[in-house]
Ligand SMILES: NC(=O)c1ccc[n+]([C@@H]2O[C@H](COP(=O)([O-])OP(=O)(O)OC[C@H]3O[C@@H](n4cnc5c(N)ncnc54)[C@H](O)[C@@H]3O)[C@@H](O)[C@H]2O)c1
Ligand SMILES: N[C@H](CO)Cc1c[nH]c[nH+]1
């Protein structure tokens with residue numbers, strides 16, 4: 004089970020699941036496009052085994068959910084919400100900034116929140132109230148006017164409470180690719196959105212990829228992953244615990260240890276084996292561990308290069324001097340530094356966002372944040388004096404490009 008990995012094969016394997024399901028997901032999208040709500044009802048029966056009487060969750064159901072959730076759990080969700088909001092508030096720029104760059108030339112940026120976004124909160128193999136907070140809080144902080152959410156039925160009351168705490172406007176009980184299609188295209192009950200965010204299994208992720216010409220998406224955020232970079236000073240038990248934590252999400256989850264110490268790889272393997280035996284979600288974990296394992300690197304430089312090649316969703320750094328190499332990581336969704344930074348802290352409550360790119364997409368995208376919910380427009384104000392200052396430069400370059408009407412649009416003003 005715990006084995007040395009060939010890194011090239013391992014990286015290629017991360018995307019093969021997505022390709023495998025694209026055909027069936029296209030069919031699901033086609034049905035939602037053609038049949039709207041009827042398709043949602045039928046597909047929910049087929050994939051979730053539920054007869055959907057109502058697609059939308061009522062206000063009464065939201066309120067009733069609080070009666071079914073332990074008070075301590077509600078308080079923990081509130082505390083998580085406070086920490087997540089606090090970190091995301093720091094990302095909020097000014098709605099408008101203007102600065103005079105030189106006499107008569109003032110430049111700036113106007114930031115505008117999106118009007119209507121859709122959040123996908125997974126709910127197949129586990130309930131994800133934490134993801135309900137992570138997907139929606141940055142949208143609230145950005146000032147998005149309408150936030151809707153789709154999540155598979157039956158919706159766990161804890162997820163309903165989390166969505167309510169975050170301040171979501173509309174909640175729909177639809178999961179999988181059909182939920183993504185509904186939010187992208189719109190149905191009788193679910194109005195379409197400008198942008199869809201949120202993670203999910205391969206069906207959800209494939210649907211987001213297939214619909215990205217019609218709706219903006221955040222990025223592929225599929226089955227969870229962890230890469231741990233460790234040297235001989237690391238604690239094998241902590242590493243094994245972090246590996247099991249991500250493995251328990253999904254049989255398609257993947258975990259890799261990159262180490263400069265072969266003995267540590269063996270010690271982590273022994274801990275993993277011991278912990279799996281007592282794990283609640285043993286079946287899922289064992290399947291995830293089938294495509295997980297370790298790589299022994301010749302030195303720390305090689306280990307860092309290997310991690311950069313993987314571009315993992317989560318990177319845990321367990322070496323003697325982690326801050327000494329922090330700036331060398333080029334592509335990881337979220338970096339956890341030192342022995343006590345358990346990845347689960349970022350999953351739930353430290354305040355960073357846990358919606359992160361997987362399958363090597365951290366090379367192309369950054370994790371979810373407030374900027375995902377905003378458009379930015381540059382602004383300029385130029386006076387007569389400013390126009391004189393840059394007029395010659397504009398005219399000269401425009402004429403050189405042969406775009407004389409551009410040059411003339413400046414000349415005509417300067418001649419006045
Ligand atoms: N990368 C991230 O940021 C991040 C964050 C949280 C969770 N996750 C991941 O989200 C995923 C959650 O997956 P999940 O399965 O628990 O919930 P999910 O909500 O993503 O998927 C459940 C839905 O999948 C659909 N489905 C199931 N089998 C299907 C089939 N054969 N054909 C078509 N559709 C089918 C059903 O409609 C069901 O409602 C996990 O992989 C987890 O690792 C990722
Ligand atoms: N580790 C997941 C992201 O891959 C997020 C999560 C939600 N709940 C627990 N963990």
Ligand SMILES: [Zn+2]
Nearest residue numbers: 227248249350
């Ligand atoms: Zn997790």
